[in-house]
Amino acid sequence: MERYKILEELGDGTCGSVYKALNIGTSEIVAVKKMKRKFYYWEECVNLREVKSLRKLNHPNIIKLMEIVQENNELFFIFEYMEHNLYQIMKERQKSFSEEEIRGLMTQVLQGLAYVHKNGYFHRDLKPENLLVTNNTIKIADFGLARELSSMPPFTDYVSTRWYRAPEVLLQSSSYTPAIDMWAVGAILAELFTLCPIFPGQSEIDQLYKICCVLGAPDWNTFPGARNIARLVDISYSEIMPANLSDVIPNASLEAIDLIKQLCSWDPLKRPTADQCLQHPFFHVGKWIPHPPGDLLQLRLSNCGSKPILELNLWDYGTSRDDCFLGLTLAVNPSASNLDRVNKSQCTGEDIMFCSGVHDQSQQSVFWSLFPPDHHGITAPVDPSLSLSFSSMPHSTIEATAQSAGFGMASLQTSILDCPLLAMSSPFQQG
Ligand SMILES: Nc1ncnc2c1ncn2[C@@H]1O[C@H](COP(=O)(O)OP(=O)(O)OP(=O)(O)O)[C@@H](O)[C@H]1O
Numbered sequence: 001m002e003r004y005k006i007l008e009e010l011g012d013g014t015c016g017s018v019y020k021a022l023n024i025g026t027s028e029i030v031a032v033k034k035m036k037r038k039f040y041y042w043e044e045c046v047n048l049r050e051v052k053s054l055r056k057l058n059h060p061n062i063i064k065l066m067e068i069v070q071e072n073n074e075l076f077f078i079f080e081y082m083e084h085n086l087y088q089i090m091k092e093r094q095k096s097f098s099e100e101e102i103r104g105l106m107t108q109v110l111q112g113l114a115y116v117h118k119n120g121y122f123h124r125d126l127k128p129e130n131l132l133v134t135n136n137t138i139k140i141a142d143f144g145l146a147r148e149l150s151s152m153p154p155f156t157d158y159v160s161t162r163w164y165r166a167p168e169v170l171l172q173s174s175s176y177t178p179a180i181d182m183w184a185v186g187a188i189l190a191e192l193f194t195l196c197p198i199f200p201g202q203s204e205i206d207q208l209y210k211i212c213c214v215l216g217a218p219d220w221n222t223f224p225g226a227r228n229i230a231r232l233v234d235i236s237y238s239e240i241m242p243a244n245l246s247d248v249i250p251n252a253s254l255e256a257i258d259l260i261k262q263l264c265s266w267d268p269l270k271r272p273t274a275d276q277c278l279q280h281p282f283f284h285v286g287k288w289i290p291h292p293p294g295d296l297l298q299l300r301l302s303n304c305g306s307k308p309i310l311e312l313n314l315w316d317y318g319t320s321r322d323d324c325f326l327g328l329t330l331a332v333n334p335s336a337s338n339l340d341r342v343n344k345s346q347c348t349g350e351d352i353m354f355c356s357g358v359h360d361q362s363q364q365s366v367f368w369s370l371f372p373p374d375h376h377g378i379t380a381p382v383d384p385s386l387s388l389s390f391s392s393m394p395h396s397t398i399e400a401t402a403q404s405a406g407f408g409m410a411s412l413q414t415s416i417l418d419c420p421l422l423a424m425s426s427p428f429q430q431g
Contacts, residue, residue, distance in 0.1 A: 001071055004032060004078070011085075011129075013142070020081060030066065033077040045075050053121050053143045061112030063132060063141040082132030082139060086188070089133060090195050096251055102192045103283060105131075105138050109185065112140045114274035117178045124176070126184035127161045128191065162207050163187065163197045167218070168268055170208050171226035179268035185277070186263025193252045198264075209240075211264075216242030218266035255282040 004021040007029075011018040016033045023030055039045050045068060046052070054065040067078035086105075097105075109131060116123060123130075123140065130142040166183035169176060190198040198214065201207025217240060245257050252260070259282045265271050272280065 001032075001069055001076060004030065006032065016077075021078075023078075029081045031079040031081045033079065035075040035077070038073045039070055039075040040073055042070060045070050048075075051077075053116075057116060057119060057121070057143075059112055059115040060137070061108045061139050062115065063139045079141070081134075082141070083134045084132070085141075086128035086131040086133060086138070090128060090191065093195060096195055097192055099253055099256065099285075102189070102256070104136060105133075105192065106185070106189055107278065107283060108138045109140065109188070110274045110277050113181055113185065114278070116140070117181070117274055122176075122178040123181050123184075125161060125164075126181050126188065127164045128188060129161075131188070162201055162204065163199055165207065166268065167208065167211060167266055168223055168226065170204055171223050173223055173226045177268055178273070179271045182263050182271040182273065182277070183268075185274070186260050186271070189256070189263065190249055190252075190260050193249045193256065198248065211266075212240045214243050214245070214248060215264065215266060216240060222267045253282070253285065255280070255285050258282070 003024055005024055007020045007022060009017060010020050010031060015037075016035045019032045019034065021030050021032045022028075051065070051068060054063075058064075063082065064080040065077060066080060069076040069078065113123070113126075121143075123143065125142060126140070130140065132139050132141045164184040164187045166176075166180040169180055187198050199207060199210040201210045245261055246252070246254075249257065249260065259272075259277065259280045262270070262272050262280075263277070277283070
């Protein structure tokens with residue numbers, strides 16, 4: 001270990017203490033986990049769950065185990081270093097994450113988790129402290145409790161931190177599945193919105209009670225073979241009514257609420273897998289438009305304070321000649337102050353608020369513009385303040401920075417119809 005210079009302690013966990021360290025030879029910053037128990041034989045070391053699982057798992061969203069050092073009956077894991085963990089980030093944050101940020105984080109967690117599950121493991125201790133973050137990258141860490149799917153139940157040993165512990169674990173079911181990780185994902189997703197744990201139980205019984213307060217009592221038959229079912233029976237006698245999840249997480253969209261509901265299902269069989277989650281509409285409402293080579297397709301609405309954020313996915317318009325020649329004009333009635341700001345800051349006299357080419361070849365471009373409703377002959381519909389029309393417009397060179405992008409017309413309509421200020425009105429007109 002003389003190759004490493006310990007710089008500071010990062011965390012003190014159940015199994016080990018973690019330090020930030022410098023690899024003197026390479027000048028690389030690493031995280032060193034010094035295991036608390038002694039290891040006398042190399043076989044003992046390589047048989048550790050953390051070693052067995054991490055040696056097999058290689059994914060951009062899973063923390064990389066770089067080296068294992070056994071020295072003087074002590075065992076050290078050398079990991080790639082990450083600057084923060086999600087718990088610290090949430091604790092220090094003053095305002096909640098935007099849904100776009102949450103989508104970005106959760107997509108990565110789910111991709112990492114899907115990979116873990118596909119490779120025959122489940123993590124069993126997912127919690128914000130075990131999600132490590134550097135810049136915008138998040139990685140799953142602490143595979144100390146990871147378990148091979150093929151290992152035989154019953155899994156009776158300690159599993160997962162209480163607040164993120166699935167009901168079947170609290171009730172000591174005879175077997176656990178990767179669905180226990182999906183429960184934790186649901187609880188973490190909810191917490192990303194509110195910055196508070198959704199089920200902050202103070203004991204195992206209180207944990208079940210807190211879950212009942214949000215979800216209501218479960219079906220008795222959900223947990224056959226659960227050794228602690230009496231715990232739930234006691235609680236359920238108090239006839240707790242389920243809460244409205246939208247009241248518990250008021251800043252979450254309906255899509256997010258639906259995903260959290262599915263993930264936090266009492267019944268493990270009803271929870272979606274990590275792959276299924278990634279297909280959920282929550283991840284497809286406002287996805288980023290991938291930047292085409294050589295161009296930035298950017299629509300900055302939220303920075304101007306306009307509501308709602310309108311997002312269009314150009315890929316929904318296909319690549320056929322007709323599609324590409326179609327200029328998409330989006331006419332919205334933003335608030336006057338927003339409009340002023342945008343016009344002054346970006347458009348210098350033009351009424352086009354935002355637009356962007358896709359490729360350099362103008363004939364291949366699809367672009368959109370955002371107009372105040374009464375300019376250039378585009379009149380606002382009688383009542384609703386949004387209209388959409390297609391027209392062939394000259395290609396503008398005004399550039400805007402991409403803030404968000406991307407959903408198809410179907411979801412645009414849905415969100416618009418949900419919002420009284422933005423009922424969809426005028427029909428599409430092909431120019
Ligand atoms: N690669 C890393 N880079 C930076 N910090 C890390 C890294 N690995 C772990 N940490 C920090 O150390 C803390 C403890 O690490 P870890 O969870 O691996 O230890 P543990 O003993 O298994 O803990 P637990 O009691 O949660 O099981 C983490 O919450 C994290 O803040």
